[in-house]
Amino acid sequence: MESESALKGLSALAQEARLSVFRLLVKAGPEGMAAGEIARHLAIPANTLSAQLTVLSNADLIQARREGRSIIYAVRFETMRDLLIFLTRDCCAGHAEVCAPLAEIALRGCSAGTGDKDETPARSCCS
Amino acid sequence: MESESALKGLSALAQEARLSVFRLLVKAGPEGMAAGEIARHLAIPANTLSAQLTVLSNADLIQARREGRSIIYAVRFETMRDLLIFLTRDCCAGHAEVCAPLAEIALRGCSAGTGDKDETPARSCCS
DNA sequence: TCATTGATTCCAGAATTATGGAAATATAGC
DNA sequence: GCTATATTTCCATAATTCTGGAATCAATGA
Numbered sequence: 417m418e419s420e421s422a423l424k425g426l427s428a429l430a431q432e433a434r435l436s437v438f439r440l441l442v443k444a445g446p447e448g449m450a451a452g453e454i455a456r457h458l459a460i461p462a463n464t465l466s467a468q469l470t471v472l473s474n475a476d477l478i479q480a481r482r483e484g485r486s487i488i489y490a491v492r493f494e495t496m497r498d499l500l501i502f503l504t505r506d507c508c509a510g511h512a513e514v515c516a517p518l519a520e521i522a523l524r525g526c527s528a529g530t531g532d533k534d535e536t537p538a539r540s541c542c543s
Numbered sequence: 544m545e546s547e548s549a550l551k552g553l554s555a556l557a558q559e560a561r562l563s564v565f566r567l568l569v570k571a572g573p574e575g576m577a578a579g580e581i582a583r584h585l586a587i588p589a590n591t592l593s594a595q596l597t598v599l600s601n602a603d604l605i606q607a608r609r610e611g612r613s614i615i616y617a618v619r620f621e622t623m624r625d626l627l628i629f630l631t632r633d634c635c636a637g638h639a640e641v642c643a644p645l646a647e648i649a650l651r652g653c654s655a656g657t658g659d660k661d662e663t664p665a666r667s668c669c670s
Numbered sequence: 671t672c673a674t675t676g677a678t679t680c681c682a683g684a685a686t687t688a689t690g691g692a693a694a695t696a697t698a699g700c
Numbered sequence: 701g702c703t704a705t706a707t708t709t710c711c712a713t714a715a716t717t718c719t720g721g722a723a724t725c726a727a728t729g730a
Contacts, residue, residue: 419562419563419566422562423557423558423559423562426553426556426557426562427557427558429553429557430550430553430554430556430557431550431554431717431718432546432550433718435546435549435550435553436546438633438634439546439633442633442634442636443636445638450676450677451676451677451678452675452676452677455677461719461720461721462676462677462678462720463677463678463679463719463720463721463722464718464719464720465677466677466678466679467678467679467718467719467720468718469678470678471717482677482726482727484676484727484728485674485675485676485677485726485727485728486675486676486677486727487676487677487678491634493634493638493640493641494640496630496634496641497634497640497641497644497645499630500627500630500631500634500641500645501644501645501648503623503626503627503630504627504645504648504649505648506565506566506569507565507569507618507620507623507624507627508648508649509569509570511572511620513620513621513624514620514623514624514627515649515650516649517624517628518624518627518628518631518645518649519646519649519650521628521631521632521635522631522635522642522643522645522646522649523642523646558687558688560688577706577707578706578707578708579705579706579707582707588689588690588691589690589706589707589708590689590690590691590692590707590708590709591688591689591690592707593707593708593709594687594688594689594690594708594709595688596708597708598687609696609697611697611698611706612696612697612698612704612705612706612707613697613705613706613707614706614707614708
């Protein structure tokens with residue numbers, strides 16, 4: 417990922433509502449969640465949410481598919497992975513105090529959880 | 544790191560000039576770089592750069608110290624580490640396709656480089 | 671075809687962020 | 701104290717982003 421895409425991704429996530437949407441979609445996993453359901457969850461007007469989903473889509477962080485009358489959004493994990501790798505290389509290069517703890521988190525992976533009090537139990541992964 | 548700090552960090556990095564400044568400071572390492580030198584490197588007017596450095600400082604991503612007439616800025620790696628961990632937990636939870644490659648990068652650490660053609664040789668780290 | 675539901679687009683006003691000229695502040699050397 | 705250098709603050713303008721009402725589009729079912 418070059419810095420232009422990274423910038424798009426960062427900008428997309430750098431807003432409260434959009435970060436919430438993204439976090440919700442991460443929880444929802446590959447099956448995703450319908451726009452309306454997201455709107456209900458986060459109490460955002462449909463048209464406002466739509467604009468925010470467009471920003472996330474343009475950054476390639478999420479992906480839409482139609483299912484009946486609903487449009488289902490799901491995270492594109494490859495993009496998020498690439499963004500994380502970009503940032504890690506940018507700030508890790510030469511600095512063990514960043515690399516090491518991050519590696520540990522990534523290895524332990526999901527078992528760590530998000531720290532939210534309302535979080536759902538983590539699934540097993542990262543063999 | 545809670546989402547408010549993460550948001551600050553993301554916003555700070557979500558701008559072309561600021562991302563460049565940050566990347567430059569990462570390269571510069573703990574010794575940091577004087578504001579004027581940054582400005583010369585990136586061809587940004589001093590006062591504009593100053594505003595951008597303020598944003599990065601407020602997000603705690605960089606730290607200033609005075610040295611004679613110069614003010615030296617250096618990356619705060621703990622903050623960047625926390626931001627990366629926040630993002631990793633947010634998007635890695637349950638998804639090996641994100642965790643695994645990221646863990647590998649973090650373990651190999653700096654040896655990977657940034658991919659830029661003008662990058663300096665990576666230093667050894669991450670034993 | 672018509673009504674309903676789910677979602678988007680259009681648009682304009684509000685809010686925030688970015689930029690840089692001019693003036694001010696801080697340090698150093700003479 | 702005076703001058704030069706390094707940087708910041710003040711301030712106004714420009715640019716961008718955010719928000720939501722109203723209208724529109726798409727799919728479903730009767």
